[in-house]
Each structure stands twice: as structure tokens, then as C-alpha cells.
Amino acid sequence: MIRHAGRFGSASIIGWIMMILGKGTITGVSMYLTFLFVGMSAPDVQQPLVPAALVGIVAYVVGSLFLSIFSFSSTAILHCFIMNEDVGGSDITPDSL
Secondary structure (H helix, E strand, O other): OOOOHHHHHHHHHHHHHHHHHHHHHHHHHHHHHHHHHHHHHOOOOOOOHHHHHHHHHHHHHHHHHHHHHHHHHHHHHHHHHHHHHHOOOOOOOOOOO
């Protein structure tokens, strides 16, 4: 990791940006759909933002859990790729890599 600090650093920054975008998208879409669904199906609800906020909290937690698996797997793939590159590749490594 020390010899390839730039690669790991750039992958970490890109991964962090993708995590923020993913969490925001999952939370925002869930809240928006909840707001629309509550507004249309239950017209007596005066504040549809309250259920949307509760769903947003749950969606953020679920999105964080699922995207942490993405983060771990992308780091593991980067480790394997760099290790394969350091040892000179193998017979099954494609030439494009």
C-alpha cells in the first residue's frame, strides 16, 4: 500500500464521492416517493413530511449498510489488481491489464 499510495488515495476519494452520491440518491428518492405516496393515498394526513423524514432516516441507514459492502469489495479488487501487477501477472491475466 505504501508503494501505491497515490492509487489507493485516488480510489479512496472516488469511492467516498460515490458513497455520498449513492446515499443521497437512495435517501432522496425514498423520501420523494414516500411524500408522493402519502400525499395521494392518504389525503387526511396534514404533514406528509413527517413520514417522509422517518423513511429518509431508515433509507439512509440501509443505503449506508449496502454501500459499505460496495466500498469493501472495490478496495479488495484494487488490492488484488495491484498485487497481480506487482508479481508480474499470470497466464490468466488479460493483456489489456
